[in-house]
Amino acid sequence: MNDRELLILLNDLESDRVERKASNSDPKKLRQAICAFANDLPNHQKPGVLFIGINDDGTFADFDVTDKVLVSLENMRSDGKILPFPTMIVRKLPVGDCTLAVIVVEPSDSPPIRYDGRTWVRVGPRRALASAEEERRLNEKRRFKDQPFDLRPFVSASLDDLDLSLFQQNYLSSAIAPDVLEENNRPLSQQLASVRLTTPPPESHPTTLGLLVIGNEPRGFIPGAYIQFVRFDGVETTAPIRDQKELTGSLFDILQRLDDLLQINISIATDITAQPIEIQHPDYPIIALQQLARNAVMHRSYESTNAPVRIYWFRDRIEIQNPGGLFGQVTEQSLGKGMVTDYR
Structure with missing residues (x-):
């Protein structure tokens, strides 16, 4: 996030993506807030921000942002108290004549995130321990995001990296029944997403599957694709x-x-x-x-x-x-013996 985006959030006293602290004197509450932002229970899919050196009413506290302070905040990411490790950035933010310490916490792809074994979430403008129902929702978010490797998007790729004529002339006719294609008036971007070759529009990022099957140069994104x-x-x-x-x-x-x-x-x-x-x-x-x-x-x-x-x-x-070896229940000892099978 750039300074302008941070200042907009700083001035929004009602946002549940923001928490303000006068100092770092209570690291326990800071870790709780980091945990809650990483869990992103409201599903904002945007970072949560901790501003340190400012009061809840928006007035500046008498707090000196030193290198030692920044290091102590950075260590909260990997000291083992918050697991799995959150993705966060610690930096200074100049605001007029004052300087704040800022922790930008990205939503996790693997919730629930726990601090000392407890799951913290944001409930409106405050944080709280997650209920059983809220933990279930976080587990569902993880399962939704934990897609197989071949369905994960390449955000650095675009539709220009796909051979769309190959998709229309060869792939579609092989994968979809002709009568269904005749009745299908969906645009190309939706057709690609429906067979998991891209993410849904408007992003339409090619997936691993899309690059492998109809990519112009799959090896540029997947070095072993040859x-x-x-x-x-x-x-x-x-x-x-x-x-x-x-x-x-x-x-x-x-x-x-x-x-x-x-x-x-x-x-x-x-x-x-x-x-x-x-x-x-x-x-x-x-x-x-x-x-x-x-x-x-x-x-x-x-x-x-x-x-x-x-x-x-x-x-x-x-x-x-081929790379990968045997999978699941299939071992060298069971290979070719009995009915032991598994699926990658």
């Missing part, structure tokens, strides 16, 4: 390399190019003596390779890793590696 293909002239990674490719782009482009690449690397032996017609024997069945490669792309993890899907083609085998 396939590394290497053909070795031997049985180890130290063998000479016959061919290598990096397949980038949207999933449509990557999978199409991968199919072509697999096809041209398959060797086909032809037998014209065993039967009246020639019999072809590929060294690997193309359909099986396509399924394995698609599984590697579909079931990989893009979160917390920049590694690509790797396809290493050796003289005696093909290795397909």
